[in-house]
Structures are given as C-alpha cells and as structure tokens.
Amino acid sequence: MFGLIGHLTSLEHAQSVAKELGYPEYADQGLDFWCSAPPQIVDTIKVTSITGQTIEGKYVESCFLPEMLATRRIKAATRKVINAMAHAQKHGINITALGGFSSIIFENFNLQQIRQVRNVKLEFDRFTTGNTHTAYIICRQVEQASQQLGIELSKATVAVCGATGDIGSAVCRWLDARTDVAELLLIARNQERLQDLQAELGRGKILDLEEALPQADVIVWVASMPKGVEIDPLRLKQPCLLIDGGYPKNLATKVQHPGVHVLNGGIVEHSLDIDWRIMSIVNMDVPARQLFACFAESMLLEFEKWYTNFSWGRNRITVEKMDQIGQVSVKHGFRPLLV
Amino acid sequence: MPQLEASTEIDFYSAHYQDAYSRINAIVIEGEQEAFENYQSLAVMLPDSKDQLLGLAKMESRHRKGFEACGRNLKVTPDMEFAQQFFSRLHQNFQAASAENKVVTCLLIQSLIIECFAIAAYNIYIPVADDFARKITEGVVKDEYSHLNFGEEWLKANFEAAKAELETANRQNLPLVWQMLNQVEDDAHTLGMEKDALVEDFMIQYGEALSNIGFTTRDIMRMSAYGLSAA
Numbered sequence: 001m002f003g004l005i006g007h008l009t010s011l012e013h014a015q016s017v018a019k020e021l022g023y024p025e026y027a028d029q030g031l032d033f034w035c036s037a038p039p040q041i042v043d044t045i046k047v048t049s050i051t052g053q054t055i056e057g058k059y060v061e062s063c064f065l066p067e068m069l070a071t072r073r074i075k076a077a078t079r080k081v082i083n084a085m086a087h088a089q090k091h092g093i094n095i096t097a098l099g100g101f102s103s104i105i106f107e108n109f110n111l112q113q114i115r116q117v118r119n120v121k122l123e124f125d126r127f128t129t130g131n132t133h134t135a136y137i138i139c140r141q142v143e144q145a146s147q148q149l150g151i152e153l154s155k156a157t158v159a160v161c162g163a164t165g166d167i168g169s170a171v172c173r174w175l176d177a178r179t180d181v182a183e184l185l186l187i188a189r190n191q192e193r194l195q196d197l198q199a200e201l202g203r204g205k206i207l208d209l210e211e212a213l214p215q216a217d218v219i220v221w222v223a224s225m226p227k228g229v230e231i232d233p234l235r236l237k238q239p240c241l242l243i244d245g246g247y248p249k250n251l252a253t254k255v256q257h258p259g260v261h262v263l264n265g266g267i268v269e270h271s272l273d274i275d276w277r278i279m280s281i282v283n284m285d286v287p288a289r290q291l292f293a294c295f296a297e298s299m300l301l302e303f304e305k306w307y308t309n310f311s312w313g314r315n316r317i318t319v320e321k322m323d324q325i326g327q328v329s330v331k332h333g334f335r336p337l338l339v
Numbered sequence: 340m341p342q343l344e345a346s347t348e349i350d351f352y353s354a355h356y357q358d359a360y361s362r363i364n365a366i367v368i369e370g371e372q373e374a375f376e377n378y379q380s381l382a383v384m385l386p387d388s389k390d391q392l393l394g395l396a397k398m399e400s401r402h403r404k405g406f407e408a409c410g411r412n413l414k415v416t417p418d419m420e421f422a423q424q425f426f427s428r429l430h431q432n433f434q435a436a437s438a439e440n441k442v443v444t445c446l447l448i449q450s451l452i453i454e455c456f457a458i459a460a461y462n463i464y465i466p467v468a469d470d471f472a473r474k475i476t477e478g479v480v481k482d483e484y485s486h487l488n489f490g491e492e493w494l495k496a497n498f499e500a501a502k503a504e505l506e507t508a509n510r511q512n513l514p515l516v517w518q519m520l521n522q523v524e525d526d527a528h529t530l531g532m533e534k535d536a537l538v539e540d541f542m543i544q545y546g547e548a549l550s551n552i553g554f555t556t557r558d559i560m561r562m563s564a565y566g567l568s569a570a
C-alpha cells in the first residue's frame with residue numbers, strides 16, 4: 001500500500017473543493033478552522049503498471065494551506081505535516097510521498113526531531129520526499145522539451161533558480177554529468193551554499209536572477225515560495241523553455257508570450273488511466289494520467305517493494321539514484337510531461 | 340521561508356501562571372472525579388461489564404489523586420467551584436441520560452467525548468508541563484487510551500442499534516465541549532497550550548474513535564466538526 005500526503009493550493013481552493021465534495025462543515029470555514037482541521041484519507045487509488053502489476057494507495061489530505069506560512073501560523077503548518085504522517089502510518093501505509101509543501105516544511109523546520117506523535121512513533125523509512133523522481137523527471141523534461149523546441153543543449157545556457165535546494169542541486173548534478181549543456185547558471189539566495197555547489201560541480205556561474213534570466217535558453221524554476229514571482233517575458237530569450245518545477249505552479253498564467261514556452265515541471269504522465277478523483281481536484285489537465293512526480297515515486301517504490309525513504313534529507317540525491325528511479329519509472333509506464 | 344520562533348521559557352511559579360493553573364488543575368481534578376462517578380453509573384447500567392467498568396472507575400480516582408499532587412507541588416489551590424460550574428451542563432446531560440438508561444449517550448459523553456478531550460489535552464500539555472506534572476500526566480494518558488477503547492468496543496459491537504442515538508448525542512454534547520474550550524482558552528494559552536492544537540488533537544482522536552466504531556469518513560468529518568464554528 002502506498003500513500004500520498006497532499007494539500008490544496010489556497011483557502012479559497014480548499015473551500016470550493018469542500019463544497020464540491022459535499023462537506024459543508026468545511027466549506028464555509030476560514031483559516032482558523034483549517035488550522036485545527038485533522039488529516040483525512042479522502043481517496044483510494046488503484047494504479048496499474050504497463051507490466052500488468054496493480055497496486056493500491058490512499059490519499060491523505062493534510063488540511064495544510066499555504067496561507068498558514070504566509071500568516072506565520074508556523075506551528076499549525078508543522079502540525080499538519082506531522083499529523084498527516086502519523087495518520088498514514090496508523091493506517092498501515094508502507095510508503096508515503098510528502099507532496100507539495102509537506103516535504104519543504106518537514107526539512108525547513110527540522111521535523112525529524114519529532115518522533116513521538118501521541119501514541120505513534122513515526123517510522124521515517126515509511127516516507128519519501130519524492131524529490132529524486134521529481135529531479136529526474138525535470139532533467140528529462142530539459143533534455144526532451146529543448147529538443148522539441150529546437151534548442152541544442154550543447155550550445156545552450158541553462159539557468160537553475162533554486163539551485164542549492166534538494167531538487168535544484170540534483171538537477172545541476174545531472175545536467176553536468178549526463179548532458180553536454182554549454183553553460184550552467186546557478187541562482188539561489190544563500191551565497192555560501194551556492195559556492196559549495198559550484199565547488200562540487202567544478203563549474204557553473206553564480207548570478208542573481210535579474211542578470212541570469214535574459215542569458216538563458218532554458219530556465220529551470222525549482223524555488224518554492226508561498227507567493228509567486230513576476231517574470232517579464234520580454235526580457236527573456238526567444239525561444240526560451242521555462243520549466244516551472246516550483247510549488248505551487250503559477251508561472252504559466254503569469255508568463256504568456258509566443259516565444260516563451262512554459263512547461264509544468266516535475267509532472268509525469270502515466271500510460272494507463274489511474275482510478276482516482278484527486279488529480280482533477282488539483283486541476284491537472286489530464287487528471288486520469290497526469291500527476292506530480294513525487295507522488296509517482298511512492299507508487300514506484302510500492303511497485304518495486306522498495307519500502308525505504310528513497311529520497312530523504314537535503315542535497316543527498318546522486319545521479320546514480322536518479323538513474324535507479326528513472327529506470328523503474330520507464331519500466332512501469334511513466335513519462336515526463338512535454339510541450 | 341519564515342522561521343519557527345523559539346518557544347519562551349515558562350515560569351511555573353509566576354502569579355500569572357499559578358492563577359491560570361488554579362483553574363486548569365481544578366478542571367482536570369473535577370474531570371477525573373466525574374469520570375469516576377460516571378463509570379460507576381455505567382457499571383450499574385451494563386452489569387455484564389461491571390467489573391471492568393469498576394476497574395476503570397478506580398483508575399480515574401487514582402488519576403484525580405495524581406493531579407491533586409500536581410497542584411500541591413506547585414503550591415496552587417485548585418478553584419473547584421469554577422471546575423464544577425465548568426462541567427455542569429455536560430454533567431447534567433450525563434445524569435439525564437443515565438436516569439433514562441440511555442447507555443449509548445452515556446458512553447458517548449464519557450468514553451468518547453471526555454476521554455478524547457482528556458487525551459488531546461494531556462498530550463498537548465506534556466511537552467509544556469513542569470517535570471513533576473509531566474511524569475504524572477504521561478502515566479495517566481496511557482490509561483485513558485484503554486478507557487476510550489472500552490467505549491469504542493462496546494459501541495462498535497452495537498453500532499447499528501446505537502448509530503442514531505450517537506448522532507443525536509453528538510449534536511447535543513459536542514457544542515458544549517467547544518464552548519468549554521473557549522472558556523479556558525486564555526488559561527490554556529498561559530500554560531503553553533494553543534487552542535487550535537487542542538481542537539486538532541481532539542478531532543483526530545474523536546475521528547479515530549468514530550472510525551473504529553464504524554462511521555464513514557464523511558460522517559466523521561461532519562460529526563467531529565459539529566458546532567465548532569458556532570461556538
């Protein structure tokens with residue numbers, strides 16, 4: 001049994017989903033109520049691999065909302081993640097992916113210190129951030145979508161925004177080791193971490209966002225923040241491939257220009273329909289087949305019975321681990337979303 | 340990403356803390372005393388489970404003594420008058436149901452609502468308690484799970500017959516709990532316990548209990564949030 005811990009993208013979204021699903025007690029409530037709301041299993045899922053193997057899973061709604069971070073309800077935010085994890089474990093789920101902000105909150109607020117949740121002792125090897133698969137899928141999107149748009153990586157400059165994060169650093173490692181990208185631009189807020197990454201890679205230019213974007217043929221956006229960032233498409237190269245791997249995804253609606261191709265990053269398509277309701281709720285274009293790669297990682301771990309926290313901690317994703325998850329991703333019929 | 344604020348040190352001997360503690364401690368003592376009496380009433384109503392229920396009643400009495408010791412340890416006199424007033428409506432509802440031999444309603448009030456609330460409150464209290472009270476409370480919370488379990492098992496075994504009465508009893512009694520919680524929100528905050536955390540832990544525990552008894556997720560979401568926004 002695999003699990004997915006997810007949440008909705010805003011209070012307004014949460015209220016409309018609660019209304020649509022017929023939970024009036026939740027639909028009319030403000031942020032205070034959501035800060036007290038318990039986790040719930042709201043969907044059961046059946047996934048069939050192209051090998052014919054079938055697995056079952058559960059979707060745990062954590063009731064976290066990004067507004068909790070924006071309004072500094074930090075304790076509520078951390079409780080949502082920990083309580084959803086305890087809920088998943090109590091329901092006997094073998095491997096659960098921490099979707100959306102869940103893994104970011106877990107890492108950022110050092111929630112590994114909290115082992116005991118009421119009468120449950122959290123077993124962290126039952127959870128995965130899913131970041132290895134997300135990073136792998138983003139890299140494949142860079143390789144394949146650039147080809148679709150006629151951008152030759154051997155002559156291209158790739159800017160990675162959020163380069164020092166768990167996913168960003170893994171993307172840099174892969175692009176360095178597995179592609180012939182001409183130039184890598186590294187963008188992040190923390191200068192010390194940037195220099196460490198540059199030293200590890202032995203290449204890459206450290207630039208600020210304003211300077212980097214106009215030089216890039218491909219932009220990989222993997223910074224996660226509660227609020228989006230304005231990007232002026234007129235200052236970007238034409239053509240430019242912009243892979244929005246951040247959370248929540250909002251660049252496509254903000255950046256609209258014929259020469260700029262925005263691709264939802266870290267999204268996979270499955271070859272067969274998945275029996276679930278939840279992806280239409282999170283507004284995927286093809287809800288029966290498209291999903292976040294981090295969620296797909298828990299499915300892959302379940303298919304392969306690799307009951308371990310495959311992706312865990314910060315900046316530990318190696319190219320070899322990406323290869324390993326990539327092979328089973330292809331084996332079971334997942335492929336990266338393309339333009 | 341915003342940062343987590345460092346939690347402030349609690350001064351267990353400040354006048355402000357002790358004033359709040361005099362009410363919270365009294366509520367806990369009174370709650371355990373009423374639980375003792377309620378399980379004795381239930382033992383009469385459910386003769387087949389008499390020995391087990393008297394055993395639970397005895398544990399509640401022991402808990403009361405433990406919490407009295409916590410008050411003495413901090414040199415606080417519990418405000419028992421406040422606590423009796425605090426529980427009065429829930430107490431009346433239990434008495435009325437008991438007089439009519441409504442076992443299901445009595446079990447919902449004592450074994451589900453009160454036990455779930457006690458478990459939630461004790462779990463939230465443990466990390467912010469003084470050393471003496473922490474040890475006592477850790478011991479108590481383990482027992483409370485077994486009390487909750489008694490109600491769950493009985494109601495599960497009689498689910499179809501009990502369902503309608505459980506829904507009615509939930510509507511009558513859960514709103515009282517939210518009002519009681521609001522009444523002590525400031526005092527709980529002084530002790531380092533946040534209201535939204537208390538509500539969340541209660542809903543988790545209560546939801547689990549309802550699920551074990553046989554209610555669906557949809558029922559649970561409706562029942563466990565009943566009356567919260569109006570309180």
